[in-house]
Amino acid sequence: MAQISLGKMLGIVAGGVAAGAALLWLREQVTESPNFETIETDGAFEIRDYPAMLVAETVQGGSRDRALGTGFGLLADYAFAETRGGEEVAMTVPVFAAPLESGDWRIRFAIPMGWTRETLPEPGPDVTIVEVPPRRMAAIRFGGRADDKTLAAKERELRDWLAKTGRTPVGRAEHALYNSPVMPGPLRHNEVHIALA
Numbered sequence: 001m002a003q004i005s006l007g008k009m010l011g012i013v014a015g016g017v018a019a020g021a022a023l024l025w026l027r028e029q030v031t032e033s034p035n036f037e038t039i040e041t042d043g044a045f046e047i048r049d050y051p052a053m054l055v056a057e058t059v060q061g062g063s064r065d066r067a068l069g070t071g072f073g074l075l076a077d078y079a080f081a082e083t084r085g086g087e088e089v090a091m092t093v094p095v096f097a098a099p100l101e102s103g104d105w106r107i108r109f110a111i112p113m114g115w116t117r118e119t120l121p122e123p124g125p126d127v128t129i130v131e132v133p134p135r136r137m138a139a140i141r142f143g144g145r146a147d148d149k150t151l152a153a154k155e156r157e158l159r160d161w162l163a164k165t166g167r168t169p170v171g172r173a174e175h176a177l178y179n180s181p182v183m184p185g186p187l188r189h190n191e192v193h194i195a196l197a
Contacts, residue, residue: 032092033178034110039136045161046139047196050132054117055096056089057108058127064105064148068097068177071107078127079109086121094176094191136196138162138169139176146190151175154192168197 039047058074060067072095076082079089090112098106111120111129120129140158144150155173162169176191 032090032110032112033094034092036137042161042165044141045158046141047167048137048139050135050137052134053132054111054115054120055108055130055132056111056123056127057106057130059100059104059106061104064097064099064151064175067105068095068107071097071105074124074126075107075109078121078123081121084121084124089115089120094178096174096176096193098174099172137193138167138196139191139193141189141191143186143188143190145185145188146175146177151190151192154190155194158192158194162194162196170195170197 034050034053036048036050039049056075056078058071060071060074062070075095076091078084079091081088092110092112094109096106096108100106108130117129117131123129138158138161140154140161142150142154151173158173159169171194174193176193178189178191179187
């Protein structure tokens with residue numbers, strides 16, 4: 001019986017992992033995102049105009065990771081009709097997470113095109129449907145894992161760039177996370193957004 005060397009076996013495993021990551025990445029590339037118009041691009045920085053959009057949101061306490069995990073679970077439960085009747089609502093990317101003055105976190109995702117407040121299934125007690133008005137946002141794009149330290153550093157970079165370019169930020173930053181937790185770090189797409197006056 002032929003034996004496979006350890007190196008060859010590791011190569012097969014690595015190839016399988018790479019193929020799985022590529023398929024996951026391709027699937028996430030075709031997931032709907034909110035429309036926006038890019039006004040200006042400067043390296044990783046952008047100024048964008050977002051139209052009004054419907055979002056499903058929940059407010060959760062605790063650390064960012066805990067609030068994001070609980071909040072995403074509630075939003076996915078609503079979208080996939082796990083504990084309610086009616087048809088599914090496709091998830092979109094990114095999932096937005098924003099700290100509130102209270103210390104809680106607001107977790108939301110945009111409702112896909114084609115739905116209106118009237119046609120959406122009624123959410124449960126911990127999920128609200130909200131219309132976000134049109135807004136101009138500054139954004140910084142980055143890859144890798146979006147941990148607290150990295151998000152804080154990227155927010156500082158974005159605020160420094162806004163100050164350097166003479167723009168006035170309004171309020172707290174919002175994190176935009178485009179990938180599922182199983183996506184390998186190098187393939188991840190993350191952003192920090194700040195509203196502009």
